[in-house]
Amino acid sequence: MDKNTGKYALNTNGNIPEKVAPELKNMADKLGGLGTKTKCGNIVGCCAEFRAANDLMLKKPRPKAKDINISGAWRPRKLKQVKRCDNCKAMFGPEL
Secondary structure (H helix, E strand, C coil): CECCCCCCCCCCCCCCCCCCCHHHHHHHHCCCCCCCECCCCCECCCCHHHHHHHHHHCCCCCCCHHHECCCCEEECCCCEEECCCHHHHHHHCCCC
16 A cells, blocks of 8 residues: 555566566565565565555556555465565565
C-alpha cells in the first residue's frame, strides 16, 4: 500500500514484469539483478511482493519504495500466511 495515497496493489508470484520501475530495478541489482536465483531459492523479481510494489511504482503519482508498506502474503488455497523471503526482506524490510 502506498502510505501517501492509500492506493494498493494485489499480485501473485510469476514472471518478471516486462516494465520495472527504475528504483525497484536498482534495488534488485543489489541482490544480483532481475532473474538471479539467490541463496533463499527464489528468483529476484518474481515474488508477489516485488510485482505488487512494481505495479504501484509505475502509477502516478509514483511512490518511492520507502513509501510502500508490504503486508503479509497468504496462500489462498490453504489460507496460510507465507513468510517473506530473504530477497523481499532485503528490498522491503521485515514483515509488518
